[in-house]
Amino acid sequence: MSKNxxxxxxxxxxxxxxGGVAIIQTASGEQIQVADPxxxxxxxxxxxxxxxxxxxxxxxxxxxxxxxxxAISTTPLQxxxxxxxxxxxxxxRHHAGLPTIDPQNYELLIHGMVDRPMKFSLAELKRFPAxxxxxxxxxxxxxxxxxxxxxxxxxxxxxxxxxxxxxxxLATLFRETGIHPKASWFLAEGSDAAVMTRSIPVEKALDxxxxxxxxxxxxxxxxxxxxxxxLLPGWEGNTSVKWLRRMELSDRPFQTxxxxxxxxxxxxxxxxxxxxxxxxxxxxxTFPAYPVVLEPGWIEIRGLAWTGRGHITSVxxxxxxxxxxxxxxxxxxxxxxAHTRFxxxxxxxxxxxxxxxxxxxxxxxxxxxxxxxETARGAPQGPFAYHYNPxxxxxxxxxxxxxxxPGPG
Amino acid sequence: MSKNxxxxxxxxxxxxxxGGVAIIQTASGEQIQVADPxxxxxxxxxxxxxxxxxxxxxxxxxxxxxxxxxAISTTPLQxxxxxxxxxxxxxxRHHAGLPTIDPQNYELLIHGMVDRPMKFSLAELKRFPAxxxxxxxxxxxxxxxxxxxxxxxxxxxxxxxxxxxxxxxLATLFRETGIHPKASWFLAEGSDAAVMTRSIPVEKALDxxxxxxxxxxxxxxxxxxxxxxxLLPGWEGNTSVKWLRRMELSDRPFQTxxxxxxxxxxxxxxxxxxxxxxxxxxxxxTFPAYPVVLEPGWIEIRGLAWTGRGHITSVxxxxxxxxxxxxxxxxxxxxxxAHTRFxxxxxxxxxxxxxxxxxxxxxxxxxxxxxxxETARGAPQGPFAYHYNPxxxxxxxxxxxxxxxPGPG
Numbered sequence: 001m002s003k004n005x006x007x008x009x010x011x012x013x014x015x016x017x018x019g020g021v022a023i024i025q026t027a028s029g030e031q032i033q034v035a036d037p038x039x040x041x042x043x044x045x046x047x048x049x050x051x052x053x054x055x056x057x058x059x060x061x062x063x064x065x066x067x068x069x070x071a072i073s074t075t076p077l078q079x080x081x082x083x084x085x086x087x088x089x090x091x092x093r094h095h096a097g098l099p100t101i102d103p104q105n106y107e108l109l110i111h112g113m114v115d116r117p118m119k120f121s122l123a124e125l126k127r128f129p130a131x132x133x134x135x136x137x138x139x140x141x142x143x144x145x146x147x148x149x150x151x152x153x154x155x156x157x158x159x160x161x162x163x164x165x166x167x168x169x170l171a172t173l174f175r176e177t178g179i180h181p182k183a184s185w186f187l188a189e190g191s192d193a194a195v196m197t198r199s200i201p202v203e204k205a206l207d208x209x210x211x212x213x214x215x216x217x218x219x220x221x222x223x224x225x226x227x228x229x230x231l232l233p234g235w236e237g238n239t240s241v242k243w244l245r246r247m248e249l250s251d252r253p254f255q256t257x258x259x260x261x262x263x264x265x266x267x268x269x270x271x272x273x274x275x276x277x278x279x280x281x282x283x284x285x286t287f288p289a290y291p292v293v294l295e296p297g298w299i300e301i302r303g304l305a306w307t308g309r310g311h312i313t314s315v316x317x318x319x320x321x322x323x324x325x326x327x328x329x330x331x332x333x334x335x336x337x338a339h340t341r342f343x344x345x346x347x348x349x350x351x352x353x354x355x356x357x358x359x360x361x362x363x364x365x366x367x368x369x370x371x372x373x374e375t376a377r378g379a380p381q382g383p384f385a386y387h388y389n390p391x392x393x394x395x396x397x398x399x400x401x402x403x404x405x406p407g408p409g
Numbered sequence: 410m411s412k413n414x415x416x417x418x419x420x421x422x423x424x425x426x427x428g429g430v431a432i433i434q435t436a437s438g439e440q441i442q443v444a445d446p447x448x449x450x451x452x453x454x455x456x457x458x459x460x461x462x463x464x465x466x467x468x469x470x471x472x473x474x475x476x477x478x479x480a481i482s483t484t485p486l487q488x489x490x491x492x493x494x495x496x497x498x499x500x501x502r503h504h505a506g507l508p509t510i511d512p513q514n515y516e517l518l519i520h521g522m523v524d525r526p527m528k529f530s531l532a533e534l535k536r537f538p539a540x541x542x543x544x545x546x547x548x549x550x551x552x553x554x555x556x557x558x559x560x561x562x563x564x565x566x567x568x569x570x571x572x573x574x575x576x577x578x579l580a581t582l583f584r585e586t587g588i589h590p591k592a593s594w595f596l597a598e599g600s601d602a603a604v605m606t607r608s609i610p611v612e613k614a615l616d617x618x619x620x621x622x623x624x625x626x627x628x629x630x631x632x633x634x635x636x637x638x639x640l641l642p643g644w645e646g647n648t649s650v651k652w653l654r655r656m657e658l659s660d661r662p663f664q665t666x667x668x669x670x671x672x673x674x675x676x677x678x679x680x681x682x683x684x685x686x687x688x689x690x691x692x693x694x695t696f697p698a699y700p701v702v703l704e705p706g707w708i709e710i711r712g713l714a715w716t717g718r719g720h721i722t723s724v725x726x727x728x729x730x731x732x733x734x735x736x737x738x739x740x741x742x743x744x745x746x747a748h749t750r751f752x753x754x755x756x757x758x759x760x761x762x763x764x765x766x767x768x769x770x771x772x773x774x775x776x777x778x779x780x781x782x783e784t785a786r787g788a789p790q791g792p793f794a795y796h797y798n799p800x801x802x803x804x805x806x807x808x809x810x811x812x813x814x815p816g817p818g
Contacts, residue, residue, distance in 0.1 A: 044604050
């Protein structure tokens, strides 16, 4: 292999590979073994490939979002480590696809009950004092009611992801425009073809809202709102309006279609809860989980916990189907409104059991069971349940099979 | 544009674009204006593109590493925000290119002065208790002595980058193999064609060394050591051996070519410093910096500070050529051995001046001037100066031009 050769593995074809040999699938579906000179048996014997302007993943790494139709893709929680979601694997949820926005033409309008209506270019937004924070964004519909025993963490809860976001505090922009004393809500409007709109209390703007232009160090990705999105830490994802182009201040909510026909939560007795912004504490074990097959011995149970109300204070683990609970280790630093990695070392003796995780947050809120949720709110309605954060269990069979325990879907 | 159309902008051709129109450069070098249906004048009027398995950057975002030959590429510090470096923009330094390593065939050997020589597969490494931390990796040669007034932050100091790393503590593996009481050093060997080798004190292994298999949530990138690298937080980058395949315990250093002919620091009087592992505190202003042209008014001075010795405790800023210093704001959370984002709001009155930053760390160490460094160690030798961390200034001219101040190169 010459110094400038790049690996030539075709990802669509590759099934498996070992030193110098690859197993590929042909167009007709046949699996054949081929010599692959791009996979040296001894990598010390061939010069490697040169430095490049932008790095890529190893061709052996195929981790992907799972795409549902054109408007949803889910983060592969079971394949990820730590707390940061790579930008290319951040979940997507959009109502009319990703718009293509020219950053040179971009403008953000703030008007309505303000002293000085203003437009800001992207360059102007970047000149304001900046702030950075790591936080999760979770879709309020982050649980498919069709979940069954063979549902993975990605399909069950992959509508939550975490990035390091940078931008300007919305409070800073509102100081520029001035806002009327009676302005209590603002409309956030996206420039996608759905013209996504939500009403947000001004109180949140003055608390911790960010007009974000960077994600994990670089420009926000198109799927997350390029060039600029609203970021409302801890609140349901749809309120962090992507491709943000306009904010209008008012003394009342705007009652947009996204908060009347959608993103409202049917409760019992026909009552509907509106403006349920904050995401409740939740946790999920990402290992072991379906489709892992375990062998008896020491296992590090791993997962993520998060809450829209501040810090996760504890994650309890049960390895005996909920009879007893022990505290997992939380990876420091535990940040507010952020995915918190938990780990718990456990020796599985080969007996069937159920493992579960339960998140607690700084407000004293404890992640509820499904029964507790349904007593309070009734059964979820589909296809995705809103603000539905039940304790999730994985059933481990004696043959090592791990299946999603009934209940969460 | 149909729902499935993707933007068709050719990055090599694109010079500028505005609603519906792109300016491109033809093969002959001519610049022409073309209608570009992929850039809608009003993005709300056309359906966007659908969800995808792996997301990409906006075609308008061209931020890149700068490649020097085949063996170096630098992080575009001036284009990044916050503290995380996107994996594709993490600097590269390698001595024989990037090896292609099949993760199924990967093995890590630990032998020498151990009780039980052992080999670990990648799957076995991932089963051990894991740990995650955010830290920088900086090449010890992170300053080109050819730097001049028109050197950017990327070219001056782009051999430092930051990731969230996950892996198994090396101490955990050494508990598995057992190590002899007299084992005080170990050899770390890479499986690249240079067979990169360094001697590392066992003390560091037992302190905070990590065998890392994940970077920013996903598998370590090939340019950073896929599938497994050694991570020695705070130490010069070459000791965090990439593509790690072997560790040999011994009672003395191995005196490899990388620690005799290279990675040793000539001092005054012909003395050479060997095993200078820890990276000293350093800072650099990334905005404003060459080639930015400023206009008078409020400016947020931004940059990064870091130290291999723990936490950054303060970054001082001078906006009057070093006559007075004020504390910058540090972005929380300030993590140990990590890039720390600093910001300082300043009103430039249009007069020529020099702005500078000075990092202090928890040991009381203060980033030195070039004169202090040269008094202690003599002038640096090239082409890259090792462990050379002088206070860096940017000269602002009355026309707003920003140039690298003499001294750091």
